[in-house]
Amino acid sequence: ALDLSYEGKAGRAIRVLGDTLAVTDVEGGCAIVPCREGLLIPANSGKTFQRVFGTSDYEGCHMNMLGFIKAGSALIVTWDDAYVFPELKSTLFTDKPYRQKLTASLELRRSAKSVRLTPLGKGDFNTIAAGYRRYAEKKGLAITLREKIRRNPHVELMVGAVDAKLWTCLARRMNEQSTKEESVKVRWTFDEAAQIAEHLRKDVGIERCLFMMGGWTEGGYDCRHPDNLPANPECGGNDALADAVKRIQSLDYVACLHDNVQDMYRDAKSWNPGYIEKHPDGSLITGGRWLGGRAYMVCAPKQLELAQRPQNLPAINKLFAPWSYFIDTTYAVGPRECYDPNHPIDRNDDIAWKIRLSDYSREMFGIFGSECGREWALPHSDFFEGLVAVSGRYYHNLKPDDFGATVIPFFEMVYHDCQICYGKYGYAAERAAEFVAHHVLCARPLYYHSFPDHLYWKSAENRRRKQIPVADVACYTRNDNGWADGMHPLDVFVKNTYEVLGPLHSVTAHNTLSKLEFLTEDFTLRQAIYGQGENATKIIVNFGTKEAQIESSLGGKVTLPPWGFIIEGQRFAAFHARCWNGQEYGKGALFTIRAMENKNLKDAARIRIFHAFGPETIKWKGSLYKVQRETVISVP
Numbered sequence: 196a197l198d199l200s201y202e203g204k205a206g207r208a209i210r211v212l213g214d215t216l217a218v219t220d221v222e223g224g225c226a227i228v229p230c231r232e233g234l235l236i237p238a239n240s241g242k243t244f245q246r247v248f249g250t251s252d253y254e255g256c257h258m259n260m261l262g263f264i265k266a267g268s269a270l271i272v273t274w275d276d277a278y279v280f281p282e283l284k285s286t287l288f289t290d291k292p293y294r295q296k297l298t299a300s301l302e303l304r305r306s307a308k309s310v311r312l313t314p315l316g317k318g319d320f321n322t323i324a325a326g327y328r329r330y331a332e333k334k335g336l337a338i339t340l341r342e343k344i345r346r347n348p349h350v351e352l353m354v355g356a357v358d359a360k361l362w363t364c365l366a367r368r369m370n371e372q373s374t375k376e377e378s379v380k381v382r383w384t385f386d387e388a389a390q391i392a393e394h395l396r397k398d399v400g401i402e403r404c405l406f407m408m409g410g411w412t413e414g415g416y417d418c419r420h421p422d423n424l425p426a427n428p429e430c431g432g433n434d435a436l437a438d439a440v441k442r443i444q445s446l447d448y449v450a451c452l453h454d455n456v457q458d459m460y461r462d463a464k465s466w467n468p469g470y471i472e473k474h475p476d477g478s479l480i481t482g483g484r485w486l487g488g489r490a491y492m493v494c495a496p497k498q499l500e501l502a503q504r505p506q507n508l509p510a511i512n513k514l515f516a517p518w519s520y521f522i523d524t525t526y527a528v529g530p531r532e533c534y535d536p537n538h539p540i541d542r543n544d545d546i547a548w549k550i551r552l553s554d555y556s557r558e559m560f561g562i563f564g565s566e567c568g569r570e571w572a573l574p575h576s577d578f579f580e581g582l583v584a585v586s587g588r589y590y591h592n593l594k595p596d597d598f599g600a601t602v603i604p605f606f607e608m609v610y611h612d613c614q615i616c617y618g619k620y621g622y623a624a625e626r627a628a629e630f631v632a633h634h635v636l637c638a639r640p641l642y643y644h645s646f647p648d649h650l651y652w653k654s655a656e657n658r659r660r661k662q663i664p665v666a667d668v669a670c671y672t673r674n675d676n677g678w679a680d681g682m683h684p685l686d687v688f689v690k691n692t693y694e695v696l697g698p699l700h701s702v703t704a705h706n707t708l709s710k711l712e713f714l715t716e717d718f719t720l721r722q723a724i725y726g727q728g729e730n731a732t733k734i735i736v737n738f739g740t741k742e743a744q745i746e747s748s749l750g751g752k753v754t755l756p757p758w759g760f761i762i763e764g765q766r767f768a769a770f771h772a773r774c775w776n777g778q779e780y781g782k783g784a785l786f787t788i789r790a791m792e793n794k795n796l797k798d799a800a801r802i803r804i805f806h807a808f809g810p811e812t813i814k815w816k817g818s819l820y821k822v823q824r825e826t827v828i829s830v831p
Contacts, residue, residue, distance in 0.1 A: 196313040213300040218265045219293035227262030233605025238297040240599020245284045252529035254593045258570040262323035269318035277530045277542035278307035324608030338574045347561045349518045355701035356403035358617040358642035365415035373462040373488030382648045385431040389439040396446045409453035418487035421501045451519035456498040458490035470497040473535040494533045495548035519562035527566035578615035587622025604637045607708040621645035624688040625669040628758035638703040640696045652683040667757040673808035678824040691807040732764030750775040756783045765795045776814045784809025
């Protein structure tokens with residue numbers, strides 16, 4: 196590695212590297228940006244752009260690195276300071292030996308004075324991921340799930356678990372000044388929340404779940420922070436919430452309460468401008484306009500101070516005892532600055548204080564998570580909500596097409612075995628085929644954040660008994676001839692996706708994505724291998740809008756529909772295909788195959804077969820089986 200240090204004039208930023216990190220189309224050049232799952236940005240896209248990916252900023256660099264490939268060789272650039280601001284620029288030419296050049300410059304501000312270049316020799320993005328993992332291990336960042344489970348056994352219950360979230364049990368909307376109530380709505384009482392968890396477990400067959408409740412606080416969701424207690428009476432109050440948490444956890448689900456210590460509202464009992472971040476002129480720094488009105492940004496050391504008050508996290512833990520706690524925005528918002536002379540902080544201080552908040556919350560409840568996720572948070576948390584995807588898309592604001600980029604599961608290549616990860620925000624299941632395919636490639640359970648109000652499955656107008664033909668983009672809402680035939684549309688989608696993604700995560704959770712390949716020139720057919728050797732799990736996903744033909748060790752000649760897939764591992768296999776193992780499935784069928792008694796598929800005497808939709812016949816080891824919902828077969 197080559198460490199480069201720079202000395203500049205005090206207070207002036209330094210822009211470094213630039214053409215040193217240039218790659219072109221004729222060199223087969225590309226850059227890897229660790230933004231959420233990851234971006235592969237080629238130097239032959241024909242796109243011009245210029246964008247800063249600030250360290251730990253919202254949709255910036257979520258690891259302190261960039262990767263580059265040039266003429267078949269790989270290089271990583273790393274740094275340690277939150278005042279590093281990488282910028283990628285793509286320029287087109289008509290008078291050069293190349294048509295496009297991609298350059299990366301790093302602006303070093305304030306305390307940032309150094310960067311590190313690590314050549315990795317001949318290689319590709321897999322080489323970059325493996326090289327960076329070695330670096331992360333030396334830095335103490337790669338704390339594995341095995342280590343986290345040893346620290347708190349309840350973390351094991353999150354392996355293969357869905358994220359089911361009732362965002363706003365109580366939705367109270369205040370005006371901008373938080374002085375007048377504009378509306379109030381109870382979407383779920385605490386008793387109804389527990390009933391939903393019981394329904395998912397007993398009726399839908401969801402074995403593992405992170406069950407999160409928002410809007411439980413005294414004012415409702417995003418209201419009157421940081422004064423959470425008592426639990427709001429509209430939804431049932433303290434006793435009902437304590438009972439709900441107990442019932443949820445009796446299912447072996449991980450109950451989690453959603454909190455926020457960054458936003459403060461003027462109608463909070465504890466409102467005090469002394470807690471708020473200040474601009475250099477001393478004015479208060481405001482945040483978003485949320486349900487509670489205009490939020491004001493609490494300075495990071497004050498966030499910890501508020502969380503530690505007897506009436507905050509200590510009382511919440513004593514009253515409700517959830518196994519997990521979620522503090523919103525902590526990892527999502529970029530590093531902050533505050534100019535209040537009583538608690539001044541810079542970007543690095545902000546991260547340091549948020550680490551302390553994470554450690555305190557984790558020690559209090561056992562399991563801790565926050566929004567989006569950052570590399571520095573890995574040793575101090577157990578789950579991220581928002582790293583994998585946002586609102587049915589890969590990103591919130593960023594548009595990969597603007598850079599000619601392909602989204603790749605780079606995070607899984609480096610840290611899959613270190614953290615439980617989900618997406619965030621609601622999305623439409625009837626348009627979610629690509630979204631599901633993305634989660635298959637990432638080997639991550641899906642999240643469900645759009646539950647209808649109250650006991651939704653009992654509502655006659657919400658039930659749809661007869662399945663109507665659906666487009667490919669809605670394929671995972673199908674239930675024709677399948678397990679969830681006649682169930683509520685949400686339950687259909689939850690069951691179909693859980694039966695694939697839950698077991699898939701369970702068998703890959705302690706591995707990294709060891710090899711990613713594009714099987715077609717247009718990058719639409721992708722293969723991911725998790726683990727090594729005989730214990731590896733192979734995934735092939737069709738991200739194209741047309742059928743794809745592949746060869747499979749279990750399924751022979753396989754035809755994948757748009758956003759179809761195959762999964763083949765030692766203990767678990769699954770497919771969404773139009774042809775598999777000699778069986779034709781028309782518009783497609785989805786089956787999963789799981790070995791019982793923790794045996795391998797080739798050795799297991801008993802195999803569980805689940806059928807989600809499509810024709811009911813499957814061939815396994817030379818025999819045909821008709822499976823409408825699920826069955827356990829005995830294999831000679």
